[in-house]
Amino acid sequence: MVMKWTMNAGFSWLPILGLVIGLVITMGGGCAGPSAEREAEEAHALPEHHPRTFRRAVVDIGHRGTVLTSGMLDDASRELECRQLLDIVRWLPQLAADTELGRHDWERVNQVADTLARALGSFQAAGQLAPDRDAALSATLTAAMQTLSEVDSSLEPDIPVEKTS
Amino acid sequence: MTELAWGAVLRMIQALLQGAPFIFTGFCIAGMLSRLMGHADTKRLFGSNSLSSLAQSWLIGMLLPGCSLGVIPICRQLRASGIAIGTIFAFALSSPLFDPLSLLYGLTLSKPFTILAFACCSLVVVTLSGAIFDWLYPDTEVHLPEPPAPPHGIKRILAIGVEMAHETVGRSAGLIGIGILGVGLLAVVLPRGALQQSMAHDNPWSPLVMTGIAIPAYATPMTAMGQLGSMFQHGNSIGAAFILLAFGAGMNLGLVAWMWLNYGWRKLAVWFGLMLLVVVGLSYGIERPLYPRDIEPARHTHAFDGYCAPFATDSTPAVGYPAEIIRKIRLETQPHEWFGAGAMAVLAMVGVLLRVFDPSRRIDAWLVRRPTPSSGRTTPRYDMEVPGPVLALVGLAGIVAMSVVGCYAYYPPPREALEELSIARGEAASAAISGNREHALHWIPVCEGWNRRLVVGTYLRRWKVSDYHLMKARLMQDRLEELEHAIEDNDDREEIHEHAIAMSRAFMFLSQAYRSEPLE
Numbered sequence: 072m073v074m075k076w077t078m079n080a081g082f083s084w085l086p087i088l089g090l091v092i093g094l095v096i097t098m099g100g101g102c103a104g105p106s107a108e109r110e111a112e113e114a115h116a117l118p119e120h121h122p123r124t125f126r127r128a129v130v131d132i133g134h135r136g137t138v139l140t141s142g143m144l145d146d147a148s149r150e151l152e153c154r155q156l157l158d159i160v161r162w163l164p165q166l167a168a169d170t171e172l173g174r175h176d177w178e179r180v181n182q183v184a185d186t187l188a189r190a191l192g193s194f195q196a197a198g199q200l201a202p203d204r205d206a207a208l209s210a211t212l213t214a215a216m217q218t219l220s221e222v223d224s225s226l227e228p229d230i231p232v233e234k235t236s
Numbered sequence: 237m238t239e240l241a242w243g244a245v246l247r248m249i250q251a252l253l254q255g256a257p258f259i260f261t262g263f264c265i266a267g268m269l270s271r272l273m274g275h276a277d278t279k280r281l282f283g284s285n286s287l288s289s290l291a292q293s294w295l296i297g298m299l300l301p302g303c304s305l306g307v308i309p310i311c312r313q314l315r316a317s318g319i320a321i322g323t324i325f326a327f328a329l330s331s332p333l334f335d336p337l338s339l340l341y342g343l344t345l346s347k348p349f350t351i352l353a354f355a356c357c358s359l360v361v362v363t364l365s366g367a368i369f370d371w372l373y374p375d376t377e378v379h380l381p382e383p384p385a386p387p388h389g390i391k392r393i394l395a396i397g398v399e400m401a402h403e404t405v406g407r408s409a410g411l412i413g414i415g416i417l418g419v420g421l422l423a424v425v426l427p428r429g430a431l432q433q434s435m436a437h438d439n440p441w442s443p444l445v446m447t448g449i450a451i452p453a454y455a456t457p458m459t460a461m462g463q464l465g466s467m468f469q470h471g472n473s474i475g476a477a478f479i480l481l482a483f484g485a486g487m488n489l490g491l492v493a494w495m496w497l498n499y500g501w502r503k504l505a506v507w508f509g510l511m512l513l514v515v516v517g518l519s520y521g522i523e524r525p526l527y528p529r530d531i532e533p534a535r536h537t538h539a540f541d542g543y544c545a546p547f548a549t550d551s552t553p554a555v556g557y558p559a560e561i562i563r564k565i566r567l568e569t570q571p572h573e574w575f576g577a578g579a580m581a582v583l584a585m586v587g588v589l590l591r592v593f594d595p596s597r598r599i600d601a602w603l604v605r606r607p608t609p610s611s612g613r614t615t616p617r618y619d620m621e622v623p624g625p626v627l628a629l630v631g632l633a634g635i636v637a638m639s640v641v642g643c644y645a646y647y648p649p650p651r652e653a654l655e656e657l658s659i660a661r662g663e664a665a666s667a668a669i670s671g672n673r674e675h676a677l678h679w680i681p682v683c684e685g686w687n688r689r690l691v692v693g694t695y696l697r698r699w700k701v702s703d704y705h706l707m708k709a710r711l712m713q714d715r716l717e718e719l720e721h722a723i724e725d726n727d728d729r730e731e732i733h734e735h736a737i738a739m740s741r742a743f744m745f746l747s748q749a750y751r752s753e754p755l756e
Contacts, residue, residue, distance in 0.1 A: 165714070168707040168745065173752065177704050 120155045125166040125180075126226070129219045131159055132187075136212040139194075140205045150195075157191045160184050167222075176222045183215045239547040242557035243428075244420035246546050246564060251419040251454045253569050255305045256576030258332075258456060259412060261635060262306030263403055263583065266313040267396040272628035275382045278317040281629075282327065284377060285320040290366045293323050294359050297330030300632065301639040303456045304332040304488045305415050309408040311494060321376040321499060321507070322366030329486040333358050336639045338457035340647065341688065344695045344706075345465045350526050354478055357518050361482060365510040373503060384604040388621050395603045398590065404580065405587035415490025418452035422543050431540035435472040437527055442473035443519040447512070450483035451492075453543050460485035462688070466539035469713065474526045475519030482515045538720065567678050572646075647693035650750050657686040661743045664719070668736040673723055680720045687712050690750075705753075708746040715739040 122128040135156045138144065144152060163184040167177050190211040194204055269278050282296065283289025302310070307328045314324045334342070334355060342351035370376070386395040403409070431449065435442045455463065460481050467477040495504045546564075547553070553560035569577075590599065647653075660682040667675035691709050694701050719735040727735075 164703075164707055165711055168704075168711045169742065171745070171748070174702065174704045174749070177707070181703060181707075 118158065120158060121162060122159060122166065125163070125170050125172075126223055128159055128163055128166050129216075129223050132156065132163075132212075132219065133216050135159070136209075136216070140209040140212065142205055153191060153195050157188060157195065160187045160191060170226055172222065172226065176225060179218055180222055183218050187211060187215050238557070239549060239552070240424050240545060242561065243545040243547045244423045246561045247423040247542075248416050248420045249561065249565060250542075250568070251416050253565065253573045253577055254456050254459065255303050255454065256580050257572050258301065258303035258306035258576070260306075260576045260579045260583070261301055262303075262309050263400045263408070264396075265300065265302075265632065265635065266309035266403060266408075267400040268628045268631045269310070269313045269317070270383075270399050271386060271392065271395040272624040272631065274385060274624065275317040275380075277625040277628075278314065279319055282314060282317075282319055282323055284318065284323050285370050285374060287363065287367055289320075289323045290326040290363045291359070293326035294330045294362050297327040298334050298355070299636050300331055301335035301457075301635065302331035304328070304454060304486055304491060305412045307331050308411045308415070308490055308494060309403050311491070312403075312408055315378060315498060316380045316382075318377045318379055320370050321373070321495075321503070322370035325369075325507070326362035326366045328491060329362050329482070330358055332457055332485045333460075333481055335457050336636075336643050338461040340643055340692050340696060341458060341461045342464065344688075344691045344701060345461075345468055350468065350474070350528075351464075353522065353526055354481055357478060357522065358482065358486075360518065361511070361514050364514050365507070368510055369503075369507050372506060376499065376503070383600075385624060386604050387606045388624075391603050392624065392627070395600075397586075398599060398603060401583050401587040401590055403587075404583040405591060409584075411490040411494050413490070414493045415454055415488035418489035419454050419543075421489075422449065422452050423545050426544040428545045428548050429541060430544050432537060435467065435476045435537065435540070437471055437473045437523070439473065443475035443479050443516060443523070446473075446476035446479040447483060447516060449540070449543055450480050451487060452489050453484045454488045455480070455484045457485055459542070463539045465688070466537060468528060469710070470537045470539070471528070472537060472539075473523060475523040478519045478522060479515060538717075538724075572642075643696060647689050647696050649697065650690055650694050653686055653690035653693050654747055654750055657683060657690060657743065658747070660686055661740065664716075665736045665740050668719055668723060668732050671729065671732075676723055677720065680716050680723075683716050684713060687716070687746075690746075694750075705749055708742075708749045712739070712742045712746050715742040 120131075122131050135152060139149065139152045139156060161184070164177070164181045167180040172180070190208055194208050273281070281292075283292045297307075310331075311324050311328050314327065315321075339351070339355075342348070342354075345351060386392045426449075434445050439445075463480060463484075464477050467473070467480070492504065492508070495507065499507075547557070547560075555563070648656075660679050664676050664679035664683050667673075667679060687709055691701055691706065694705065715735070715738050719732070719739050722732050722735045
């Protein structure tokens, strides 16, 4: 009875399902051919400014922080430098986790990263050259670098790895 | 074409095995409601045709473990009890979304607030769509004759078993089969790896694409929660993640077919339209506020590979498709899934035997026949007659309690999880280094599973996991994924070797973090 009534109603969900699946294939990438593989490889690649180690990240933050607060950059370079520095600061807790640091030291790094990220966020939001902001960021960076250097010095020195050909 | 057909077979078997424990639980609950609770008390428990009934059903659904296939027999029983469709779907949609196991898993993801927000959104979905539907169609309560209740004693318990066996080979089984077919259909339509770049946060189509996949797809609450975790970690679309939970875990083609068969096309279309409107609308609404800002978005994920074709078109397994399917099933199926499948097989066997040898249901008639009261017979003082609904409530509470106990078994203490992870890590690393691609690709997801269980097991016993431990686990997960990608992309041996070493190193740090702060 129900079947008869519903058929008379003339509605079919099959075209909708077909449409949805069609949409999926079209929008969802559909093909996993060579271009998809290439895209996948690109997706895995880390950005160029991603430091390989925690130690490298600490050096980069010090260097980039000095450049950023020097007042010598034009707007575009300042924006780029600030964005890349913020990226490095956000990666810092994970890079620190990839070391022998104990919980206490890691939490210090995490705290510093959080403070720096907030300071850089406000710095970025300012949008134009503001000397007092440069000074505030510079002070935050100095305090952060002191903690990071202390933590870094507690780690074993790097041992150069000789590559075998 | 051959690989597509065999791929669909593999995906359907995998779905059936993953769902077996939940489907079995669904049959148990339906059996208890039918033979112990009765129509009137079931309707009182769930309510019907009111706003409070929607919230009641949502809450019951949240407490009881289930999946979208397992709710099918329960939905049939709720309908037979004269409950309105809005209320039935409030239960049907909420039960598969969360259970104690998956909720715990979700709360240990990077943003537990998001999971709580998803739970609240699911309440909004069932309340809004259910209330509008019940307002549009206030006459969806049916009045079916109720079979006589079995007398107290062993016959009541037997009656539940017989009811379950009948349903296992009855209409519920057919509807579950339709749900499983949806999984096969997706595996035929979606080429291998087709969804690896499709759920980006900045892609406005992501929630819609996910809607298309999630409706025919089937995911157990744990699978959906694992995929959600992966989506958060990869910075994918939050709206798509919500749709995956609402439709991927909450719905399947079997439920759609059940609605069509019982209520017709028009009501199905209206209800479906309402659901799409509310769920898709909500998903776009939460996309920005809930998106994690501290995540580096990756444009590549393997989280949805399980919905696509499993076999490549350009290569055939060396051992042939059937042997490869058996190998994969043996490797991937977990003990509780084998147990669920075994229980379902026994029920199905009994159901078939009853159909063949007792087509006129004489056993059912015998089970409801009341013994003639014998005068002068005294009953022991403590042999009280417990009303059926009380037994049913105790049974339902028992299922909830068992699922909580199951959490402790499934998420063992950190020491045990670390030992298991250590074994799996060794297998994955040595296979990767020695070039045994298939073996490594099997063990990497095992490592990922134990890594998650380690975190959830800690949370379960401490009710908190420090950021330090979470970060160590996240590092391990990232290293596992990098190794997996390197193997899948056929990177050179030296690169794979480096990734394997990095993964082992991450495990060492994770292990150190836990050993420096032992729980016991």
